[in-house]
Amino acid sequence: MYTEYEDFYLHVGWPDEHGRFPIHVVHSPCGETRQPVWQENKLRLAACQHVLDYLEELIAEPEEVELLGRSLHEFLFPAEVDEIFRRCREEKTKGLRVRLRIDPEELSLLPWEYCFDPRTGQYLALERQTRFSFRQLLAAFSVHEASVNAG
Helix, strand or coil: CCCCEEEEEEEECCCCCCCCEEEEEEECCCCCCCCCEEECCCCCHHHHHHHHHHHHHCCCCHHHHHHHHHHHHHHHCCHHHHHHHHHHHCCCCCEEEEEEEECCHHHHCCCHHHCEECCCCEEHHHCCCEEEECCCCHHHHHHHHHHHHHC
8 A cells, every 4th residue: 555645637627518518637746638529428328327326225236346446447537538547546655646636516426436447347446556535636626726727
């Protein structure tokens, strides 16, 4: 287990007129996205609603939870974002803390801690080298985002 972590700030903004969401690596030890990556909403929430309900009742089947987690990961880590994330995770001396900010309420209510990485076969929140922060972050993220944009 790591004792030191570097921050990977990830922001999901409001959708455009076509329903695409901007996903932006605001700051990371391996670089940022120059512009937001526009992501189609591929979450298929209607098909996953029963899994979300089962999670709330703690009776979801593992296969269904993994399927939801894969969908969350696919949305949150489009190719360019995933490339930066992979490079950061290759750093072996420090862990990586994913700090997530999601503006649209309908997306912020999702259980992002169930994000499942198909390459590692693990949920991001359970990986030893990765810490996942979402709910406690909003105020701290705004301060950091302002300092990154000002610098």
